[in-house]
Amino acid sequence: MSDDPFSDILRFTQAETLVTGGFRAGGSWAIRFPVPKTIKFFAVVKGSCWVTIDGEAQPFRFETGDVGLLAAPRSFILASDRNAAPVDAMDLFSGAGATTAELGDGDDFAHIGGHVLLDPLSGRLLADILPPWIHIQASSPQAMNFRWLLDRLVEERASELPGAQLASAQLAQLLFIQILRAHLKTATDMPAGWLRAMGDPRIAPALRLMHGEPGRSWHLEELASACAMSRTTFASHFRRVSGVAPLTYLTNWRMRLAERALREEATPVAIIAEALGYTSESAFSNAFKRLTGKSPRACRTAGRASGPHAARKQANGHLSLPKAAISIEARE
DSSP, X not given: OOSOHHHHHHHHTXXXXXEEEEEEEOSSOXXXXXXXXXXXXXXXXXXXXXXXXXXXXXXXXXXXXXXXXXXXXXXXXXXXXXXXXXXXXXHHTOSTTOOEEEETTSOSEEEEEEEEEOOTTTTXXXXXXXXXXXXXXXXXXXXXXXXXXXXXXXXXXXXXXXXHHHHHHHHHHHHHHHHHHHHHHHOSSOOSSHHHHHTOTTTHHHHHHHHHOTTSOOOHHHHHHHTTOOHHHHHHHHHHHHSSOHHHHHHXXXXXXXXXXXXXXXXXXXHXXXXXXXXXXHHHHHHXXXXXXXXXXXXXXXXXHHOSOSSOOOTTOOOOOOOOOOOOOOOO
16 A cells, blocks of 8 residues: 555545546537536636536536536536526537537637546445535636646647547546645535545644555554644544544555455455454454445455446556554554
């Protein structure tokens, strides 16, 4: 494992960002997009528009360089004129393989959009913690890198250079990471959870230690000392931002690593148990069943029966388990 918890979780969920299309428009126009099946992102690269999302009380104004991330299953409308009758996006992009479209003269507005694919099972770790809607304005300090990324995305999609498809995918992935970073810095009402914990500099040293060596028998005093806090202050603050106690967070992360290994690898259960710090297979199995509701072998059988994952695996998607043989019977 690495000592970069945020990267760990993105790899664990197999988050993969794809640019899927865009359109240009001029004059008065409006487009209704269907409920997305995945996390949807879009950006305005030229001009401005109104964004009306089902379930939101008021529309949002998007200017050039603004980026939106829609994690909730809601349809939405992009429009230059809020009174214009929207055309259906499915009809607009109905041509075989069509990924771009033009409304009117196409001179006033340009949009680019895509999806974030996640592993159907482990991806819930990210999907369930995101707010329904994130709007990052180009005028915000956190959006400094967006303009460069959007310009490069437009260039790559318009070019016929070798590797343009892969370059676009890598740029889109960087855009997604920047959106999440901006959200961590600007959100004021983020609920307790791992995402909020990732943005808290006070507990960052402890998170790096636990993710760097998840099989080590970490003690509360060690983690608190790394954060320059007393044991009591550290435990209280960690629980307040993450929603769980520090060693509970560690155990939960270990079980997620174990579940992933059981589903995708042929590593024996005893080896997984040892790598995650358990002194016996039975101790690990009991802990795994207590947290997941099923035995390790049942988890492995279910993973094999489910077949290939819907989300494409990244080349570096596997999370190698650390080699350790240390008991995790730590006490808070």
